[in-house]
Amino acid sequence: MTTTTPGALTRVLRDRNAGLYLAGVVVSGFGTSALWLVSGVWVKELTGSDGLAALCLLAMWAPTLAGPILGALADRTRRKPLLIGMNLLPAALLPTLFTVDTPDRVWVVFAVLFLYGAAGIVQDAAESALVATAIPASLLGDFNGLRMTASEGMKLVAPLAGAGLYAAYGGPSVALLDAATFVLAAGLYAGLRVRESRPEPPTAGWRTQTAEGARYLWTHPRLRPLVLAGGGTMLCAGLGGSLLYAVIDNLGHAPSYAGVLYAVQGAGSVAVGLLSGPALRRLGERRFAAYGIALTAVAAGLRAVPSDAVALVCSAASGVGLPCVLIATLTAVQRETPDALLGRTAATANTLVFTPNAVGLAAGAALVELVDVRLLLPVLGLVWLGSTVPLLQSAASPSRTAARSPSDANPA
Structure with a gap:
């Protein structure tokens, strides 16, 4: 096993589409992991409520329940434009967090996190479907493993970086960082080379x-x-x-x-x-x-x-x-x-x-x-x-x- 691993990693990283995908996962994952921690700290400091701080994670997670409905979007349109759009959407939403400076504005945090989570569900569905087309089937196992490595690696370093940035400049600075990572990820996904035909019109109800x-x-x-x-x-x-x-x-x-x-x-x-x-x-x-x-x-x-x-x-x-x-x-x-x-x-x-x-x-x-x-x-x-x-x-x-x-x- 140890003799095949370096070769497999090299093949994945040499594949242009796989490399761009992994770079996008690292960049956007860094911003998401930073915001995940900071949002709860931010709400806790504004309201003093542990319960409201815990609701931040729930707001991001709740759209998962609508996964089958949201995921259908990835089968009704071309996946590459959808993936790019679902990265630009949270980038456009996050600057609204600059208005959160009093307890009565905390609802903005929950609304943004909920939409953030919904966009993430569609993004994951589009990415999973597009990966199967853009990356050779023989590399899927290696790619998904590397994707897990990238995601977990960001969880080790991004929360600490986000906490440091929050302590120095406040919550809006972390929101701005996260927005920038989404814009950069969208640019990386735009570089993917994949041919997609327009999906056939649906013949059944939603x-x-x-x-x-x-x-x-x-x-x-x-x-x-x-x-x-x-x-x-x-x-x-x-x-x-x-x-x-x-x-x-x-x-x-x-x-x-x-x-x-x-x-x-x-x-x-x-x-x-x-x-x-x-x-x-x-x-x-x-x-x-x-x-x-x-x-x-x-x-x-x-x-x-x-x-x-x-x-x-x-x-x-x-x-x-x-x-x-x-x-x-x-x-x-x-x-x-x-x-x-x-x-x-x-x-x-x-x-x-x-x-x-x-x-x-x-x-x-x-x-x-x-x-x-x-x-x-x-x-x-x-x-x-x-x-x-x-x-x-x-x-x-x-x-x-x-x-x-x-x-x-x-x-x-």
Whole structure:
């Protein structure tokens, strides 16, 4: 594996479209990660309310629930202009945050973040669909791994940079930085070389078109287990995340120790992104996802051990294991979905995978008050480990696939 990784990375970075995509992800990801932290701090300082500060994250996340509807836009128009437009839209919205200087203007922050999140959903759908066209299929696994590495890398450095900029010049300066990163990303995406024909006019109603992505995922024998496993993983990840501060209490540290654990986990995610392409080729999407889930599940259970060394190892293991099912699912969706349906299907998959995370956070917040974390974590690990079983079962045969899903050949 180690001998193929440098060659795979070189091939991805030498591909012009892949290089431009990755540069755009790094640039816009830096601005988004900086704003994600600063928006909550900004609202907290203006209002003094922890609840309102927490709503900033909810405002950015809420549009994910409308992912299937928003993702349909990526199948109704050419993806490259849509991708550029969805970067310029938040760039135009962010300067309105310059008007936020009193508590009664906080609503502007929530409105901008909500629209910001909605634009991000459409942007992700357009990007996922366009990547499958603009980048050779043999490089998709390597590219998606590098994309994960770029995103996680920005999460390690951008929040600190954003916090420093906020402390020196205030919230508007971070909004301006984020707007500039979107403009730069739009310029990079404009340089993509891809031929797109205008999509055929829709022959069905909006509701039917929106549902086609979910129908395709459910009837596809290779994609359905991956999406279900991804949703189950994010549900368990939400449960585990809500137990983090109880784990830190069990270690005898102050809450600020969470920063250390998050940094170690982020480093693990950066590492697995570099190795995911060769691993996907050797193992296939299902086994790659299953092994990653198993590693994360074992790490979750072992966090009950009150040891700093164990906690750090478990954080690194979670960072390595958790992205595996996400990378595998996205790569499989891009490879297995017809182009005309890819925007809706990718957005629907994202909704089904990431929405359970919020449910897990809420459930974990309630459970941690009722049950000792030293009991919760081993149980969580065992349940999480059980979600690997469907992935390790053999995939359905082609004849069974045809019998169960005649729409696979012509999903529209």
